[in-house]
Amino acid sequence: MLDIKFIRENPDAVKRACELKGFTDYTDQILELDARVRELKTVTQSKTAEKNKITREIPTATDKAPLIAASKAIANEIANDMAELDEKEKQLTDLLHRVPQIPSDAAPIGRDDTENVEVRRVGTPREFDFTPRPQWDLLEMNGWWKPEKIASICGTRTYALFGEAAELELAIETYVLQKLMGKGFTFVSCPSITKPQTIFNAGHFMGTDPSVMANDVFMLTDTDRCLAGTAEIILNCLHSDEVLNEKDLPIKYAGFSPCFRKEAGAAGRDTRGIVRIHQFNKVEQYIYCTPEQSDEMHEHLLNNLCEVMEDLELPYRVIAACTGDMGFNKVKMNDVEAWFPSEGAYRELGSCSSIGQFQARRTNTRYRDKNGNMQFCATLNNTGIALPRAIVPVIENHQNPDGSINIPKKLQPLMGGRTKIGGKH
RNA sequence: GGAGAUGUCGCAUAGUUGGUCUAGUGCGCCACAUUGGAAAUGUGGUAUACCCGCAAGGGUAUCAAGGGUUCGAAUCCCUUCAUCUCCGCCA
Known part of the structure; x- marks a missing residue:
């Protein structure tokens, strides 16, 4: 607010x-x-x-x-x-609670995602000398998933990874967490069950009526709890009602948690594969800082995600979200999109947002500045990595004709030194 | 899930027959004094939000949260939340 x-x-x-x-x-x-x-x-x-x-x-x-x-x-x-x-x-x-955050002057003006602006492209999509397989074929031929089986057990839009793909998922998570810890982020393993108020505090929803969440959030029947859609909402409340010292800012957290989305508005979209599911794991970057530090921290968060793209050896591009697409609570937002060969398109892997003092005002998170005055903190968040979606460009971009996958160099130590997985079936 | 206890101004505490409690004291912190400098000591100060006001200043609210009783509540009643102890269950 x-x-x-x-x-x-x-x-x-x-x-x-x-x-x-x-x-x-x-x-x-x-x-x-x-x-x-x-x-x-x-x-x-x-x-x-x-x-x-x-x-x-x-x-x-x-x-x-x-x-x-x-x-x-x-x-x-x-x-x-x-x-x-x-x-x-x-x-x-x-x-x-229905007044949106004022967008940055730097943000492009536009109505919806068609008016977003590409900021830069990094890397060139690989030219295959064979016909590359889409994610589902690679997962299938390597025995890395069992979609019908899992859907029959757990329902649609759920997934399970088997064997080396599951290893890869864990390795990527670990890799990103270790990278962020090396940059001064505190690793927080976050709960996925929370109170609706927590979600409201993040400012994704308007007004004060809880029923507006019902479309997007899994409520737990007969309780006052719900499933968190992202660790952001937990990290956002970590210092509620506290007064921080300016000298302690910025405070940086790397949250890790299972994330839950109803995906109610996505009927029919991305039904095949593991791009859009009800439950996924995400490493989330979150920063508390002063409003003056906010732009610098935005670049920091964005660069971290870009580095992850480069470490995973993925061609990617950075998008500046226009005013109409950035969302209710944001000052500015940059999406990072990786190249998906099967779709011949860049698709979102992460979203870097500056919130200004909007969330801190809801959570009453303040700091005392040099002059002794109370100020609301600025907050920012960005994806660290989201899985299994991120696996898709990794296996599609690094595939070989036999269906095996070359492991990006940076991940190899976490994969027991292997340079390649799959291709044996 | 069952039984019990607790929740006061940064921390620790006083305050429970309702009315100089607009919350006392200690520690911490800040300023000043003392000192060659420091320690120690002394004095004063030390919350937040909102309302009125150019300002000086005045006012309202907050003793976990919300509600109730009352002319008046930190103190009595109800609800909720949190913490602790024991039991039960359990990765």
């Missing part, structure tokens, strides 16, 4: 953000409610002050009855105003 003071002072900037991002503009309603709320606060608070004064006189008064009566009378007046105040404040809070 944004600071109400900022909205008060910069209504035009807020209106423009709503327009650029394609969200309903509630600015006028907010300002109206805000004015009324402040008016009611002024009235109720001065009446309360009056009542407190009378109340304090009662213990020592000789004739208590008139004072008690007076206090009661004021209490009744206050109650009426408070009822309206509560109501208006609720409405205001709900609307404040």
Whole structure:
């Protein structure tokens, strides 16, 4: 959420953000409610002050009855105003949670993902001197998956990897975690079960009505818990209600957790293969810093993911998401897409986001700056690596005619020194 | 899942027959004094959010959270949450 003071002072900037991002503009309603709320606060608070004064006189008064009566009378007046105040404040809070983060001036302006801008390409898609196989053929011929079997056991959009592919999955996770730890990230293995409030705090959803999550989030029946879609939401709450020291910033976390997505809006898309499933593992990069450090940290996070692409020896490109595609809570967003030979296209493997103070305001995560003033932290997040999706470009780009896969050099130590897997069937 | 205990201003604590508690004390921290410098000591200060105000300043709320009783709640009642101990179950 944004600071109400900022909205008060910069209504035009807020209106423009709503327009650029394609969200309903509630600015006028907010300002109206805000004015009324402040008016009611002024009235109720001065009446309360009056009542407190009378109340304090009662213990020592000789004739208590008139004072008690007076206090009661004021209490009744206050109650009426408070009822309206509560109501208006609720409405205001709900609307404040519907105001999008102001996008960066650097972000391209556009309506949806068709207007995203390619920032750069790194590496050249390999020219095969044979017909490359798609992920499903490679997984099949090497005995690395059993899609029908697993679907019959666990339902659609689930997966299991067997043998060397499972090893590869674990090796990639380990590789990325070790890389991030080497860059000062603290490894956190995160829970996947959480409270809905945790998800709200991340700012992916608008308003204060929990039912808006039902489409995207797996709720656990008969409990007040749900399955987390990403470790980001846990990491985002790690310092809620705390006051950090500026000298301790930035704080960097590498979260690892199973992630759960309903994928309700993706019916029919990516039904074949292991690109889009209900449960996957993800290493997530997360940073708390000062607003001044935010741009530098964004580049840091983005570069980390780019390095991972290069270590996995994948051709990739970096996208700048346009205002209409970046999402509700973001200042700016860069996607990193790897080359998928089977599709002849780049596809998203990670998404690097600057959130500004938007999440920290929801979680009440602050720091004391050099001058001793309280500030909200800025937060950023980026994928470290998401699996099994990342396996797809690895096996497709590094395949041989016999169906075997060359292991990227950096992964070889984690694969027992092997340079190649598969191709034996 | 069963039984019990606990939750106070950064930390540790005082406060439970409701009213000088707008929360005391110790430690920590900051400033000043003392000192050649430091330790020790002394004095003062030491939360956050919001409202009114140009400001100085004033006010409201917060003793885990929410609600209730009352003229008045840290103190009484209810609900929730968290922590600890024991039992049960279990990777």
